[in-house]
Amino acid sequence: QRETPKKQWSLKDFEIGKPLGKGKFGRVYVARELKSKYIVALKLIFKEQIEKYKIHHQLRREMEIQTSLRHPNILRLYGWFHDDERIFLILEYAHRGELYRLLRKNGHLSEKQAATYIASLTNALAYCHEKHVIHRDIKPENLLLDHEGRLKIADFGWSVQSRSKRHTMCGTLDYLPPEMVENKAHDYAVDNWTLGILCYEFLYGSPPFEAETQSDTFKRIMKVDLSFPSTPPISEEAKNLILRLLVRDSSQRLSLQKILEHPWIIKNADPTV
Numbered sequence: 498q499r500e501t502p503k504k505q506w507s508l509k510d511f512e513i514g515k516p517l518g519k520g521k522f523g524r525v526y527v528a529r530e531l532k533s534k535y536i537v538a539l540k541l542i543f544k545e546q547i548e549k550y551k552i553h554h555q556l557r558r559e560m561e562i563q564t565s566l567r568h569p570n571i572l573r574l575y576g577w578f579h580d581d582e583r584i585f586l587i588l589e590y591a592h593r594g595e596l597y598r599l600l601r602k603n604g605h606l607s608e609k610q611a612a613t614y615i616a617s618l619t620n621a622l623a624y625c626h627e628k629h630v631i632h633r634d635i636k637p638e639n640l641l642l643d644h645e646g647r648l649k650i651a652d653f654g655w656s657v658q659s660r661s662k663r664h665t666m667c668g669t670l671d672y673l674p675p676e677m678v679e680n681k682a683h684d685y686a687v688d689n690w691t692l693g694i695l696c697y698e699f700l701y702g703s704p705p706f707e708a709e710t711q712s713d714t715f716k717r718i719m720k721v722d723l724s725f726p727s728t729p730p731i732s733e734e735a736k737n738l739i740l741r742l743l744v745r746d747s748s749q750r751l752s753l754q755k756i757l758e759h760p761w762i763i764k765n766a767d768p769t770v
């Protein structure tokens with residue numbers, strides 16, 4: 498049941514601020530709700546784009562999924578409204594912006610920082626999987642940081658409410674596991690693979706199977722052609738966790754619960770964020 502009656506929002510309820518970034522299908526702005534003075538992010542999506550790419554069902558699914566999710570590491574979707582040509586998503590504002598900017602700026606993260614983000618992601622994904630939601634598009638661009646530097650998973654535009662195996666292709670290849678790249682049936686374990694990719698990228702600054710062309714990346718993913726550069730020096734425990742996640746056979750990937758019990762996470766993750 499709804500705690501408050503569904504409020505019909507409109508653009509005149511908001512004062513629009515600076516642009517936050519150009520996302521897919523539209524831009525994002527900071528905005529202030531005039532009555533409460535509450536700061537939000539407003540994502541504009543052009544209707545003709547949704548019509549052109551026939552993705553109404555994806556957007557509707559995102560809204561259904563997102564409004565039912567409540568977790569400290571998942572960006573809130575408070576509601577939405579539309580005018581003649583645009584759809585507006587009213588989103589929680591992440592003050593410190595996109596994690597990938599931090600990654601590009603610093604080159605790579607410390608083991609403590611990386612482990613803290615992986616633990617937050619694992620907690621958020623465990624919550625999603627409990628609700629039968631697979632995100633399927635976890636990548637640095639979809640990870641935001643709030644004013645305390647706490648990680649927030651955003652953009653459930655590719656997520657699915659999954660009871661059965663999925664077959665849809667989505668996202669950039671770098672983060673996709675073999676079963677998705679091969680366009681085979683896939684399940685929750687895709688997110689476990691992606692955690693391995695992200696852990697590697699947080700520690701080295703780029704994803705493990707990056708290559709000049711998509712087909713080379715495809716080949717490297719299928720072979721799980723993984724190597725650890727000598728710099729920056731990474732602990733054996735970190736490498737062990739990555740090796741336990743980037744496993745071809747999805748049933749052999751470390752479970753989300755086991756990730757949280759892994760020595761590298763126990764030793765390095767900051768449990769307060």
Ligand SMILES: Nc1ncnc(NCCc2cnc(NC(=O)Nc3cccc(C(F)(F)F)c3)s2)c1Br
Nearest residue numbers: 517522525538552555556589590591594651652654
């Ligand atoms: N600092 C910040 N603080 C808060 N937010 C920020 N950026 C917005 C992050 C997003 C959260 N949720 C999103 N959702 C979609 O974009 N959905 C979407 C859009 C088009 C089509 C489709 C679909 F049709 F394909 F599903 C689905 S974008 C930033 Br930067």
